[in-house]
Amino acid sequence: MRIVVTGSSGFIGSYLVKRLKDDGYTVVGVDREPGTPDVVDRFVQGDLAQEQIRERALDGADAVMHLAAAKDDWGIDDETFFFENLEVTRRLIADARERGIHDWVFYSSVAAIGPGDEPRTEKSSLKPSGAYGASKKEAESLLRAYAEEEPEVSCIILRPSVVFGPGNFSYTNVYRLIEAVRTNRFLMVGDGQAIKTTSYIENLIEATMYLWERRSSGVQTYIYVDEPVRTTGELVDDIYRLLGKTRPGIHIPLDLAKAVAWISDVAASVTGINFPITAARIEKFNTSTNYDASAIREAGFEQPVEIEEALQKTVNWHLDQVE
Known part of the structure; x- marks a missing residue:
């Protein structure tokens, strides 16, 4: 089977490409940027918004695993989110449909559901916050409509929460947290109970x-998060311990931290610099993202790597990069 992996140079895509090859699949990688593992059978570099790139990628394909997307918490406007995550997906579906390619994996996000203190499941109403989540929600709708019209369609929609591990980018949340603790630049904001x-x-x-x-x-939709779920305070404690550091006993009240962060927000808007501390990031850190992934476990899946080992591997990799 020949599988097209979009976003193949990204963090998740790179891991997925290697696993597919290990399992004996023929893999076509597609990305704007180089960096796709060289184990792919063919690499198409270019923008999926362009018809000729989609044609080259889908030529002879049997399935699509669609990861390519705009995702960041700074510097991307709403129009870009909807074009990259919704319109490009629409075009990709149309071209795949013309070629009779009906097997899909679509990497959505828990952002399509929206945050909340109470556990959110696949049956929860979709209340995305922000254009990223809204664009992912609408892209999911395209695939459901496609499946309703084409009985041959098989589509897995996977909604992961914050993804981390060795190789994660320097602008991702867990990387930032590890680096802040390592360099003694971290102060706990809020009570750590989110x-x-x-x-x-x-x-x-x-x-x-x-x-x-x-x-x-048909369409099968699953949330994926690691278990057991934890609070921000527990996550921070683990990182301090794995780095061999002692966590300070003080914390900054949330309202005070947001007021101070407003200064960096103003500076960012003037200079165009992506500062590590913003009011939005502080708010996000203190907002619960409580998702229940019991459905995939009821289907028989057992997570192979426990939280302690996962964090240890990630911290070790991080230290290797900065030393």
Whole structure:
């Protein structure tokens, strides 16, 4: 089977490409940027918004695993989110449909559901916050409509929470947190009681392949997060311990921190510099992202890497990069 992996040079895509090759699949990688692992059978570099890039990528393909997306918490406007995450997906579906390519994995996000203190499941109403989540929600709708019209369609929609692990980018949340603790630049904001679900990269790839190998017709939607879920305070404690550091006993009240962060927000708007501390990031850190991934576990999946090992691997990799 020949599988097209979009976003193949990205963090998740790079891991997925290697796993597919290990499992004997023929893999076509597609990305704007170089960096796709050289194990791919073919690499198409270019923008999926362009018809000729989609044609080259889909030539001879049997399935699509669609990861390419705009995602960041700074510097991307709403129009870009909807074009990259919704319109490009629309075009990709149309071209794949013309070629009779009906097997899909679509990497959505828990952002399509929206945050909340109470556990959110696949049955929860979708209340995305922000253009990223809204664009992912609408892209999911395209695939559901496609499946309703084409009974041959098999589509797995996977909604991971914050993905982390060795190789994660320097602008991602867990990387920033580890680096702030390592360099003694971290101060706890808030009471640390917000629930923060995460998805370790190896577990996410295993979950993907588990669902892929058991796919059926129609759309199957799953949340993926690691268990047990933890609070921000517990996550911070773990990182301090794994770095061999002692966590300071003080914390900054949330309202005070947001007021101070307003200064960096103003500076960012003037200079165009992506400062590590913003009011939005402080708010996000203190907002629960409580998602319940019991459905995939009830389907028989067991996460292979426990939280302690996942964090230890990530911290070790991080230290290797900065030394």
